[in-house]
Amino acid sequence: MPIAQRHPSAIEEIANDCIAFRVRILGRAVSAIYDQTMANVGMSISQVNIMVFVGKVGRVNPSLIGAKMAMEKSTVSRNLKGLIDDGLLEAELSDGDRIKSVGLTEEGRRRVETVLPDWRRAQSLVKKMLGPTGAGAMVDLGNQLLHKA
Template sequence: MSAFGPIAFLEEVRNTPHICLAEGLRAANRAIMKHYVEGMAGSPVNPVQMSLLMRVYYLRDATMQTLARHMETDRTTTTRNVEILVRDGFLDVSEGADKRQRLVRLTKRGHEALEEAIPKWRKAQETLKDSLGTELWDNILRDTRLLIELGGIACDRNAVAA
């Protein structure tokens, strides 16, 4: 207890597994990432890099802005992650038609990394899906999509209110 006395709300939630949804989701994300990292041990890329390479594979010559939108993250984070993959030879960035535009594409090494990592990634994914069961797996994916969409609405509302 604090030297300043109890705080009623904190005392109410003292024995809950997570104080808030954000804390619970971060803990779940860490556990899931650990599963994928362990499952992909020995792969040339980690799970986050794998997701980014898969998106680039699908989008081909994507702008940073398009890639960020598809990764559902901000452009700065996407640029930072792309730079690491460029440094390691998995991606190439070139100038687009507009000199301000930067186009991201897979290199041969990036394509080979995907081919090498996909079997381990798929096994990690299937193990997790089998552990959860198809119904829970589908519900989690649906519900996380809902949370993402609600978060976007909340962010938009906050921007309008500001």
């Protein structure tokens, strides 16, 4: 005869299993390390990530950034605005002044080189925090998502 099932409360179930809970904590913990480490050059990890993405793929339109980076289009719009104003991205505009595409400027490219040492320190700290296995798992998981998008 079947063994009586234990019925964990909603709280137990969510606390024990929730993926969002864990992803979000991880995101805050990891982002904080990069942001703090790169603060001396006045760049956030959010900004660096966008510049690197644009620099890697070349000229892109905002919607592709959103698709690949899982960002809502309005978020992309505002984030690009800041980087363009700072001269780190260069935009091709439509008649109505909408961003048709962006590319990394030379200044942007130099800026990425500038943050590299700090980025490396942060990356190393995070690897230590997650352990080699954890860090590897995280990269694999991210790549899987990136290649799917």
